[in-house]
Amino acid sequence: MKRQTVMIVDDTPANIEILSESLGDEYELFFATSGFDALELIRADKPDLILLDIMMPGMDGFELCRILKGEPSTRDIPIIFVTAMIEEEQEIKGLELGAIDYLTKPISPHIVRARVKNHLELKRYRDLLETLASAADRAKKEFLRSVSHELRTPLTPIIGMTDLVLTQEEDDNKRKYLGMVQKSATRLLGIVEDLIETSRLEGEGGAPENAPFHLKSFLDMVVMEARAMADAKGLTFNVHLDAALPEVVVTDQAMLHKVLTMLLGNAVKFTPAGAVGLEVCRQEIAGEQMLQFSISDTGVGIDEADLERIFSDFTQSDGSITRSYPGLGLGLTLARRMTELMDGSIWAENAPNGGSVFQLQIPLVLPDEIAPVSGC
Known part of the structure; x- marks a missing residue:
């Protein structure tokens, strides 16, 4: 040695x-x-x-x-x-x-030898634990990547064939059962896609593809999708857009859409009754212009001790096997990682009158602030 x-x-x-x-x-x-x-x-x-x-x-x-x-x-x-x-x-x-x-x-030579030996032994054990943890983390990621792709392969034709049979089946009972199969398979595919996306971001890093887009049109699409989810559950959906929002912004549109969809979907999911809200405003923080998105709900709320923990892998505020709300707890993990890739920040708060508020901030970049790419 x-x-x-x-x-x-x-x-x-x-x-x-x-x-x-x-x-x-x-x-x-x-x-x-x-x-x-x-x-x-x-x-x-x-x-x-x-x-x-x-x-x-x-x-x-x-x-x-x-x-x-x-x-x-x-x-x-x-x-x-x-x-x-x-x-x-x-x-x-x-x-x-x-x-x-x-x-x-x-x-004292004896004290020197004893203390150096003890601390080096502790360091050796710590280094060993870090090596084992790193190896276990790599094995976990590889396992998730492999299993996720293997699960997605059969799920896609199951959903496709179910859609095809539903278009031809006239018996109401059979259509009901097929609809249940389709719903369950679609939900399972969503979980698999989250696993694949988690593995991709951890492995490749998933660098954002920043490009200019019209903010109002983008928000209209997000609101339309969220309102449909809220209406289906009988919830009120409130929207407030700051009049100072710019017309065009620069960031990864697809990544921002996914984060907002996850947050709004969670707000609807964890709100049995009442309202869900989206507020978008322009903020100046420490001299930097930011876009701030606030997603609020009147739902079950979050324990104070869980406000940070819920952004970790495979974590829900209620981690029991009998919990009322299913899911692997990967949505907020993905939201955090994507937000960090956009140089932003995300956090959760409890609303004063019940429910929760998720805050998302990303840098506000305008098209004329993009540095030109030099040619050759």
Whole structure:
């Protein structure tokens, strides 16, 4: 097994010598006598653990720790401070910066060996768990991708043949049963399509295809589809469009349509009676122009503890097997990922008088703001 690596950063050669002798030949050791040299070496070849002196000229240990913990490639390296200072404020500062432990001078070889060994063992287990989790995640995605495509292959002809028979069947009972088959198969196909889309976004990334389109016509289509769902359930559908909305916007129209359809479909699904609403307005947030979509309902609402969790894979607010509302819980996951691809944000809130409100924000980009593509 490859020896684990430890970097010792100290501007005093005598301290480096003591630490080196304390660790013996069990680890591969690297040395640096300044924060600047250490930073360069660590970025080039990341050690498994760092023993870091605090008091050094130029860049002290606290500053080096702050930089390392701020960079994604080095933030997970365990850092143990080596210092003669034992003031509580200094200890708290180091731990808040991300250090995992302290060694105090004068250095005890036995304590050095024990603490380095324990922390490296913990790191080894953590790295192993991360590797196993990553492998399990890849296996899950591959399984979903494979199974989803295998399920879609027979479902499409089932729905098609059911449609064909329904156009020719005159017996009312048979048409009723065929309609139930068609409805169930269509619902199952929708679940399969969500699984396929989830796998696609996780694998390929699904870069948005931004293009200009007429916002009012787009919203008219969204409203028409949502109103039909609401009418079928006997719900009131309220719409408010900001008069300041631009005529033409630039984003991925298909992606935005899918997100809004999911949110409005959920609003109708989880509202037994009452109303569903869509409000679209233009907002300025931190100096940036945004399009904000608010989808409200008077439905069952969401537990406060679930407001964030519902955007995770395979999650519903009611996760019990006897829940009243079926589904895999992938809709909001897809909505979040697509929103992030459009550089936007999405979140849920509980309405003051019951029900819930889903907020969707995406950057408001106008056609004249698109940078021209240079030719050759």
